[in-house]
Amino acid sequence: xxxxxxxxxxxxxxxxxxxxxxxxxxxxxxxxxxxxxxxxxxxxxxxxxxxxxxxxxxxxxxxxxxxxxxxxxxxxxxxxxxxxxxxxxxxxxxxxxxxxxxxxxxxxxxxxxxxxxxxxxxxxxxxxxxxxxxxxxxxxxxxxxxxxxxxxxxxxxxxxxxxxxxxxxxxxxxxxxxxxxxxxxxxxxxxxxxxxxxxxxxxxxxxxxxxxxxxxxxxxxxxxxxxxxxxxxxxxxxxxxxxxxxxxxxxxxxxxxxxxxxxxxxxxxxxxxxxxxxxxxx
Amino acid sequence: xxxxxxxxxxxxxxxxxxxxxxxxxxxxxxxxxxxxxxxxxxxxxxxxxxxxxxxxxxxxxxxxxxxxxxxxxxxxxxxxxxxxxxxxxxxxxxxxxxxxxxxxxxxxxxxxxxxxxxxxxxxxxxxxxxxxxxxxxxxxxxxxxxxxxxxxxxxxxxxxxxxxxxxxxxxxxxxxxxxxxxxxxxxxxxxxxxxxxxxxxxxxxxxxxxxxxxxxxxxxxxxxxxxxxxxxxxxxxxxxxxxxxxxxxxxxxxxxxxxxxxxxxxxxxxxxxxxxxxxxxxxxxxxxxxxxxxxxxxxxxxxxxxxxxx
Numbered sequence: 001x002x003x004x005x006x007x008x009x010x011x012x013x014x015x016x017x018x019x020x021x022x023x024x025x026x027x028x029x030x031x032x033x034x035x036x037x038x039x040x041x042x043x044x045x046x047x048x049x050x051x052x053x054x055x056x057x058x059x060x061x062x063x064x065x066x067x068x069x070x071x072x073x074x075x076x077x078x079x080x081x082x083x084x085x086x087x088x089x090x091x092x093x094x095x096x097x098x099x100x101x102x103x104x105x106x107x108x109x110x111x112x113x114x115x116x117x118x119x120x121x122x123x124x125x126x127x128x129x130x131x132x133x134x135x136x137x138x139x140x141x142x143x144x145x146x147x148x149x150x151x152x153x154x155x156x157x158x159x160x161x162x163x164x165x166x167x168x169x170x171x172x173x174x175x176x177x178x179x180x181x182x183x184x185x186x187x188x189x190x191x192x193x194x195x196x197x198x199x200x201x202x203x204x205x206x207x208x209x210x211x212x213x214x215x216x217x218x219x220x221x222x223x224x225x226x227x228x229x230x231x232x233x234x235x236x237x238x239x240x241x242x243x244x245x246x247x248x249x250x251x252x253x254x255x256x257x258x259x260x261x262x263x264x265x266x267x268x269x270x271x272x273x274x275x276x277x278x279x280x281x282x
Numbered sequence: 283x284x285x286x287x288x289x290x291x292x293x294x295x296x297x298x299x300x301x302x303x304x305x306x307x308x309x310x311x312x313x314x315x316x317x318x319x320x321x322x323x324x325x326x327x328x329x330x331x332x333x334x335x336x337x338x339x340x341x342x343x344x345x346x347x348x349x350x351x352x353x354x355x356x357x358x359x360x361x362x363x364x365x366x367x368x369x370x371x372x373x374x375x376x377x378x379x380x381x382x383x384x385x386x387x388x389x390x391x392x393x394x395x396x397x398x399x400x401x402x403x404x405x406x407x408x409x410x411x412x413x414x415x416x417x418x419x420x421x422x423x424x425x426x427x428x429x430x431x432x433x434x435x436x437x438x439x440x441x442x443x444x445x446x447x448x449x450x451x452x453x454x455x456x457x458x459x460x461x462x463x464x465x466x467x468x469x470x471x472x473x474x475x476x477x478x479x480x481x482x483x484x485x486x487x488x489x490x491x492x493x494x495x496x497x498x499x500x501x502x503x504x505x506x507x508x509x510x511x512x513x514x515x516x517x518x519x520x521x522x523x524x525x526x527x528x529x530x531x532x533x534x535x536x537x538x539x540x541x542x543x544x545x546x547x548x549x550x551x552x553x554x555x556x557x558x559x560x561x562x563x564x565x566x567x568x569x570x571x572x573x574x575x576x577x578x579x580x581x582x583x584x585x586x587x588x589x590x591x592x
Contacts, residue, residue, distance in 0.1 A: 152390035174392065
């Protein structure tokens, strides 16, 4: 089988499965007669999607912005704190229980608290929740990445009398890079979910989460499902964007020292990087 | 490069009062490690002088402290007692001044950097300009025969090629001293012999002193001006065997025996005569036997046994 037909199959197969499921769904609703409030038909959802397109777009932008702000802030915090924890054992010991509790506490449960703290008309609480949710996987993965430097590399840096910031720049960060990116990729989905679910607990209206709950409460089931579809699309967008970032960053390996521009590496080298990155994710 | 130093060397010889400072001086050094099982005496009463431009191998069974000794010289560890100087400085000062280049058993290349960027790493860390780095890296890669591989990544190279990159990197700042901890240990025999010949050539070209840790007798004999034979638990120097080959190196050995004033010029000349032919030479086997006897502490039957050595 040629690679081209295999690629075609990889695209065509899931689409075919999706269409089959949608067909069966439509059949259940319109022919078997499952009532509309239990399960709206795909056609009516699509209809609702088109009808409320404008509000879907603005809601997606509101929720997406919250998730994005949270993801960026949470990732930066996670990387910074992991760097401190990797550098000073004391920071690691102090932060370990906090991180462990953050990892087990359902962060969305903080939403009502944060809403009352920052006022009902502020998006800040949602962004804070998305940031907290993103922080945990980024911190854990980054810290692990910072500990991947090998003794031979560390001793080499010592033999070169490299300063701590040089070690960070030329050894520790590049070593940790695939781990950091994996953390961000995991965090991207969590950021969207948290930003969305946080809207269920009050605060300003207009986001996807609040519109899903309002539509469901007013028995507009098809519209509620249309917002759900938009939420799925938003989550996928975040995931794919971070995946692309990961691929992009890992593909361009440093040629620093000779030319500061990025190398157009050969296809063999890129495929080997891709395989490294896939073994790193867990 | 070190050509001026070499040119100056004969004058130093003729005026013995003005001695060139030794590359490494180790005096009464002990090293004790604290482990859960108690104190481990890794090194005890080590005295050793390596002259500028001299090639010295440290050989001995596992646990004799040969790597530890090299690490002390490199300031990767500190001695428990005694003093070490590197070109008259403390090891820490020498490390900060980048007086030595170092290579380990693992090549230790950074996998996200190209071959050229790996060799450029020490130059980059110490602020060489981009143009200088480029020229220097090209020269070094030419020297180790990897000029065509500058843009490859380490995972695209064989083990021997990676090790050659590591050696090029250790030479990047033209150190007067090279510290090598079993750099060919993980290589197959054929690659290993090739690398040994390369190293002999490179060290002759650069005139650098070399401290070379190995557990292979022929390797030590082929490469060295002197072979330091060590014994384990506690790590001590059992014997220092000067290498004398028929028609080659006698002048250097005499100078070495006379004291730390041995000069790079004489050594490099002797080293340049070490060719593949030496491996077949009668005097080579004699030296192998001499080192073996020093290692085992008893005479080994000559002739037939010597051939088995690898």
